[in-house]
Amino acid sequence: MIVPTVQPTDEALAARAAAGDDSAFETIVRRYQGRIYRLACRLTSDTDAPDVLQETFLQVYRHLPSFRGESQFGTWLYRIASNAALMHRRARMRRATSSLETFLPRFDNQGMHVATPAELQVAARADELLDRQLLAKKAREAIARLPDLYREAFVLRDLEEMSTTDVARMLGVEPATVRQRVHRARLMVRGFLSSLVEVKS
Amino acid sequence: MSEVRCVSGVELLMDYLEGVLSAEMHAALDEHVAGCEKCAAFVASYCETPRILRDATASTLPADVEASLKNFLRTRTTAFGRN
Numbered sequence: 001m002i003v004p005t006v007q008p009t010d011e012a013l014a015a016r017a018a019a020g021d022d023s024a025f026e027t028i029v030r031r032y033q034g035r036i037y038r039l040a041c042r043l044t045s046d047t048d049a050p051d052v053l054q055e056t057f058l059q060v061y062r063h064l065p066s067f068r069g070e071s072q073f074g075t076w077l078y079r080i081a082s083n084a085a086l087m088h089r090r091a092r093m094r095r096a097t098s099s100l101e102t103f104l105p106r107f108d109n110q111g112m113h114v115a116t117p118a119e120l121q122v123a124a125r126a127d128e129l130l131d132r133q134l135l136a137k138k139a140r141e142a143i144a145r146l147p148d149l150y151r152e153a154f155v156l157r158d159l160e161e162m163s164t165t166d167v168a169r170m171l172g173v174e175p176a177t178v179r180q181r182v183h184r185a186r187l188m189v190r191g192f193l194s195s196l197v198e199v200k201s
Numbered sequence: 202m203s204e205v206r207c208v209s210g211v212e213l214l215m216d217y218l219e220g221v222l223s224a225e226m227h228a229a230l231d232e233h234v235a236g237c238e239k240c241a242a243f244v245a246s247y248c249e250t251p252r253i254l255r256d257a258t259a260s261t262l263p264a265d266v267e268a269s270l271k272n273f274l275r276t277r278t279t280a281f282g283r284n
Contacts, residue, residue: 034262037260038260159254
């Protein structure tokens with residue numbers, strides 16, 4: 001008979017790790033390393049992600065005793081990783097890239113869409129119409145070109161699929177602010193995707 | 202009933218999708234989108250954007266990066282001491 005093994009909760013592991021149990025910390029690392037790496041790639045780049053990953057788990061190790069369980073462990077860890085990614089971006093002083101503002105939707109003086117329905121819809125098919133590798137490259141470029149405030153909210157809410165409430169708590173802002181930032185990011189990224197795909201009328 | 206144009210509809214789209222608009226505004230947006238081919242097309246692409254980006258950036262942890270992490274933590278903490 002196969003007896004299902006019960007996995008310890010993050011919070012239980014965190015408590016054991018904080019008390020000096022290294023095997024509990026190692027389990028936390030194994031449980032989260034893939035997700036934190038993916039997050040780091042999204043917030044920085046494939047080149048910078050390994051450093052962000054290392055920095056994140058070192059911070060987790062050092063700060064575990066101060067984890068009070070006021071937020072979920074996962075949210076706490078994501079906050080550490082996001083801050084590490086932000087520090088990394090700042091330290092690197094990325095060269096200024098042109099903004100995605102030009103990809104926002106356009107309206108006429110009646111407040112109606114300027115583009116045709118076909119043009120407006122085409123971004124929805126970007127993954128069918130573009131080569132996979134090219135799309136992966138362009139997706140990273142789009143995220144990198146978002147303003148910092150929008151990038152973080154967009155990555156956490158839409159790519160990591162955290163709830164708006166959790167993102168708001170993590171960033172220390174109101175849920176309405178998160179919605180506004182994510183919305184602006186979606187508009188820009190949507191327009192950028194459209195620009196990559198030609199519409200044949 | 203409030204009148205909605207494309208521009209104001211786009212402004213309210215995220216709030217609409219998250220269900221935080223008043224019932225009246227929600228209904229006004231439904232009505233506008235139902236009668237506006239352009240907005241229907243726009244909403245379709247807006248809703249697909251997060252999924253497309255999520256799929257396109259779903260990287261997996263390479264084995265060498267995982268090994269480096271373990272080595273790094275071994276030198277900086279007391280964890281991963283056993284092989």
